Amino acid sequence: MGTVIPSSDAMCRKMTDFIDWEQDKVIVELGAGDGVITKHILSRIAPDAVLFAFEINPDLCKIISKINDPRLILVNADAQTMEQHLNAHGYDHADHIISAIPFLNIPEEITTQILNKSQQILKDQGLFIQMHYAKTITHLYRQVFDEVHIDYVPVNIPPGYVFKCKNLTLKSH
């Protein structure tokens, strides 16, 4: 998983404190693990919002599938397939993407592919949020996004960082 202990409440809050819980209706989570951030998001999103949760590990998907919430669309697939799964459900964009994929442990090339796919599917001004335990691959985020802001979250095991990334230029539709 890239970590042994699920994210703390402080980490969950820091990763989601930018969401407009009334206006943002399409949230995507990458690397849902055993669902700690998933549950946090579901406890706050609007009744007519949806949360796509991508998790490649089928055993962890079994755990998440116990969450009984019609707004949750659990996808047992690689984050790279996000666009086709959103489209299949009638969505052409994500308002925000929240990721805990352990990018420090996977090839940079894959990380860049996932960041690019995320950037393409995000709405204008939508945020890509990533949890990390180090800042060593910050340059990969700066290659894809115009603005990368990093917050330190001490109350987590281990303490971590939250990367908030967005593009400043509007996409032409």
Ligand SMILES: C[S@@+](CC[C@H](N)C(=O)[O-])C[C@H]1O[C@@H](n2cnc3c(N)ncnc32)[C@H](O)[C@@H]1O
């Ligand atoms: C660090 S865990 C996150 C767990 C949970 N979200 C939390 O914050 O406590 C990272 C998860 O990302 C999943 N993962 C790794 N690569 C992935 C990919 N390409 N697509 C979807 N999930 C992936 C792993 O299986 C793992 O469950």
